[in-house]
Amino acid sequence: MHYVTVEGLTKSYGEAPLFEDISFHIEEGDKIALVALNGTGKSTLLRILCGKEVPDAGKVWIHKDVTVVMLEQNHGFDLKKSVLENIFDHSHPILNAIREYELLTDEGAEPDPDALTAAIAKMDEMGAWHFDSKVKQILGKLNIHHLDQEIGTLSGGQQKRVALAKVLIDIGFEHKHTLLIMDEPTNHLDVSMIEWLENYLDQENVTLLLVTHDRYFLDSVCNEIMELDNRQLYIYKGNYENYLEKKAAREESEKASVEKARNTYRKELEWMRKQPKARTTKSKSRQDAFYEVKERATARLESQQLELNVKMSRLGGKIIELKKVYKAYGEKVILKGFDYTFKKGERIGVVGKNGAGKSTFLNILMGHEQADSGKVNVGDTIIFGNYSQEGLKIKEDMRVIEFVKNIAENFPLADGSKVSAAQFLQLFLFPPEKQYTYISRLSGGEKRRLHLLSILFRNPNFLVLDEPTNDLDLPTLSILEDFLLTYQGCILIVSHDRYFMDKLVDHLFVFEGEGEVRDYPGNYTQYREWEKDQEKPEPKKEERPVETPAAAPQAAAEPKKKMSFKEKREMELLEKDMEALEAEKKQLDEQLASGSLSYEQLQAAAQRIGVVMEQLDEKGLRWLELSEMA
DSSP: OEEEEEEEEEEEETTEEEEEEEEEEEETTOEEEEEOOTTSSHHHHHHHHTTSSOOSEEEEEEOTTOEEEEEOSSOOOOTTSBHHHHHTOSOOHHHHHHHHHHHHTSTTOOOOHHHHHHHHHHHHHHTOHHHHHHHHHHHHHTTOOOTTSBGGGSOHHHHHHHHHHHHHHHHTSSOSSEEEEEESTTTTOOHHHHHHHHHHHHHSOOEEEEEOSOHHHHHHHOSEEEEEETTEEEEEESOHHHHHHHHHHHHHHHHHHHHHHHHHHHHHHHHHHHOOSSOOHHHHHHHHHHHHHHHHHTOOOOOOOOOOOBOOOOOOSOOEEEEEEEEEETTEEEEEEEEEEOOTTOEEEEEESTTSSHHHHHHHHHTSSOOSEEEEEEOTTOOEEEEOTTOOOOSSOOBHHHHHHHHOSEEEBTTSOEEEHHHHHHHTTOOHHHHTSBGGGSOHHHHHHHHHHHHHHTOOSEEEEESTTTTOOHHHHHHHHHHHHTOOSEEEEEOSOHHHHHHHOSEEEEEEETTEEEEESSOHHHHHHHHHHHHSOOOOGGGSOSOHHHHHHHHHHSOOOOOOHHHHHHHHHHHHHHHHHHHHHHHHHHHHHHSOOOHHHHHHHHHHHHHHHHHHHHHHHHHHHHHHHO
């Protein structure tokens, strides 16, 4: 079924056009990713398709049976209403039945028995149970609870998840033909949520148009990529890798075409200069053709290949040492005896569920928060570059180039040369005309890009990046990755972008909860594979294959896993427990040998010594396992 036709679409803000005369089609079952630089019209195009903005020219035709549902960056919630009221914000008998039932059965609620019986009867009458199970799955996977809570009391990330839940519930309800439009759906989701969303969208028979910076998500979900570039639209079938190859070929072809036009332009320019003022019909047509050639010849090919061999601020021998660091908020433990000494050039990813304490850890490291106890010793030469989720902060509005020049006029390179502020801005995809734009007029993604640029321009030697990929476009991410791959300083990254982490980090700090932090030697994909292996149930002893000795050499060949802090602590406690049990066993042996015990005491001591010996065997085996790891 044909869903959408777009013909000759044009949209401008002020004098600058975002896109001109673009056309495309969307068919049922298409899953399309829209790729472009921030500020070049992605969100505007999505809003035009939803009917929330009007184009300057062109037509948008949407099939009368198709319902368009959109997940936007700005959710438009009524902040005074509850989570449930915002999710089910339109009236329908089935939705009303589910809303009443969910509110009565929400966590912590004490439902009135009569009201609950009536709600269940209504669910039966409406046949709403199948849809309710899908609602429960969506809410559970996105960690949305306490449905009667006012949405204005939630954090931005929590509101984002509620908006996503609302959209997914909407597309599952009564819409046979739905075009789902999503603007950065993976922002503020942890990795388990992103993986669930991938599977959900893959299984659901949904037609999809989305903007995302998550390349693994894009590859998993989408089968077509549309790119807005230099006001034109280009369409590529296939995955992200195919898009990169086809785009490179297109740019090479355009480059050759421009060079050819420039050669023709030089010849025609010479002819124009020799022309008399009186025009013949023949010369008039040639002059018109000259202006067309001139336009092609003067087309600017964006160059993103400026390489920076950075002259980094000197790193001394001492980087950062953390010794027995403890941190908790009430009963919520963030760090429990954390020890680590950073080395030169380390690239560490920080992962864990939302709320596990990752941002708190970064703040303690940089001295923005104090640990409850322990020491954080920072080397004298350390210059932090902190890219936080708070975003860009400026005292007053100014032009982009002025903002960067206020930091420094030039950026030093390793060979002794310098890159000007304007050149550095161009590297991060701010062309000359954009450099004189006021910061207040930049898009949200452009402000994030400028924030990142301003931190790197200060030339730090220890980068702390907290969710650096949120709201950044794919071209900027590619440039950032290239920059960080050649960066000689230390990098600490908190990110849910698996592709970004896999490309850059050497090992991970995994926040497992209850103050435990695992130091995992590998990238994120390797960790997830290891984690899934750990979740597999071990075969029972009687079911183990007889040929275990053959498996032993393979196990011996595997590198030893480094002990986690949790395992170190467990080993210490085991030693204390075993010492206490040994003392108790010795005391019981003496009592049994004394001959002074009554029959009842003798029986109790005999039973107790059996328990003690069993515990000693059990704890001794576990201690041996841990000692081998140590």
